[in-house]
Amino acid sequence: MARNVSEKDFLQCLSRILFECGHIKKGEKVLFTTQFSQDLALDSLDTLEIIKDMEDEYHVDLSMVSQDQIHSVNDFYNVFKNNMFTPEKRMQNLYHRGKSRSALYAKNRETKKYAMALCKRQYNG
Numbered sequence: 001m002a003r004n005v006s007e008k009d010f011l012q013c014l015s016r017i018l019f020e021c022g023h024i025k026k027g028e029k030v031l032f033t034t035q036f037s038q039d040l041a042l043d044s045l046d047t048l049e050i051i052k053d054m055e056d057e058y059h060v061d062l063s064m065v066s067q068d069q070i071h072s073v074n075d076f077y078n079v080f081k082n083n084m085f086t087p088e089k090r091m092q093n094l095y096h097r098g099k100s101r102s103a104l105y106a107k108n109r110e111t112k113k114y115a116m117a118l119c120k121r122q123y124n125g
Contacts, residue, residue, distance in 0.1 A: 005058065005084070007032070010077050017053045021046070032074040051076075060084050 005013075011030055018024045023040050036042040042050070047067055054076075055062050062083050070076045 005081065007077065010080065011073070013057055014050070014054065014073065014076070017050060017057070021049065021053070023050075030073060032072070032077065034073045035071060036073075036076075037071070054080065058084070 011032075015024065015028075015030045018030060018040065019026060019028075023042060023046065024030065034040065036047055036050075040046075044067055047070060051062055051065070051067070051070070054060075058080075060080070060083065062080065065079050065083055069079055
């Protein structure tokens with residue numbers, strides 16, 4: 001479930017993911033001024049991998065975000081913070097993007113119930 005993420009927690013998690021993926025060395029600092037392409041030598045696929053790992057870590061959906069918006073750690077934090085959804089908001093987002101009924105289901109029971117309610121409203125008028 002999405003939660004408020006402090007700047008410190010965000011940097012720690014991002015640093016851990018970058019280290020695990022081999023993009024930084026142990027003990028190397030990642031700051032908000034760090035540029036993905038210039039300082040970390042990340043290409044677009046690397047950046048996408050980092051975004052997906054952060055989505056998985058915090059259970060958020062950043063699929064509506066363009067990679068062109070993310071050049072630095074600060075850009076990523078702002079995009080991340082502004083696009084954190086509760087499960088209900090995520091289901092509404094999927095619903096309004098025209099996803100199929102099966103795409104609305106989630107592992108979480110409450111979210112699944114909410115998705116079913118949205119589908120019933122759609123099909124029952």
